[in-house]
Amino acid sequence: MARVVKKSKTLFNASEDLKERAATDRWTICSKGHIHWGALGGAGFLFRYAPKTGEPVYLLQFRSGSVDEPRTWGIPGGAMREGESPEAAARREAEDEIGPLPSYRLTGIDSQDCGGGWIFYVVTADVDSSFPSFCVRETEATGWFTRREMENLTLHSQFRKWVDEYMEEFRHPRVR
Numbered sequence: 669m670a671r672v673v674k675k676s677k678t679l680f681n682a683s684e685d686l687k688e689r690a691a692t693d694r695w696t697i698c699s700k701g702h703i704h705w706g707a708l709g710g711a712g713f714l715f716r717y718a719p720k721t722g723e724p725v726y727l728l729q730f731r732s733g734s735v736d737e738p739r740t741w742g743i744p745g746g747a748m749r750e751g752e753s754p755e756a757a758a759r760r761e762a763e764d765e766i767g768p769l770p771s772y773r774l775t776g777i778d779s780q781d782c783g784g785g786w787i788f789y790v791v792t793a794d795v796d797s798s799f800p801s802f803c804v805r806e807t808e809a810t811g812w813f814t815r816r817e818m819e820n821l822t823l824h825s826q827f828r829k830w831v832d833e834y835m836e837e838f839r840h841p842r843v844r
Contacts, residue, residue: 700784712745742824754789767802
């Protein structure tokens with residue numbers, strides 16, 4: 669059964685948050701005319717915890733009303749900055765949106781091109797427990813869900829495409 673944590677209060681100062689933005693933290697239009705957040709593309713983290721018994725669970729965030737595709741479930745992530753690797757961008761964005769991260773084992777980086785040259789990187793990682801996450805910045809709730817439970821969620825459209833294309837290969841824990 670999924671455990672969901674909902675936002676209880678704002679955990680950042682909006683005026684301070686705006687000072688942290690980089691020049692690449694902005695809306696951009698790709699060659700197909702799609703509007704995206706992040707002039708250099710974007711990246712996000714999908715964490716998996718695979719208990720000894722039972723199905724693996726994945727950490728998702730419920731996106732706030734102030735972001736693209738609001739009020740959908742997705743992964744914490746956002747705009748890449750100049751010189752950042754997909755993993756570094758995904759880590760920075762995840763910490764901004766759900767709080768401190770535990771140690772993890774990187775299992776892959778997949779890229780999604782919207783068809784217009786804008787790329788979002790899905791960084792996948794295994795963790796040793798379903799760690800606590802918080803509702804920070806663009807997050808209204810977080811939760812750990814099985815693949816089956818995800819079927820009943822309203823997922824961000826691009827994350828849904830990733831789930832349909834890659835989830836089966838990521839679903840089974842890899843030999844360590």
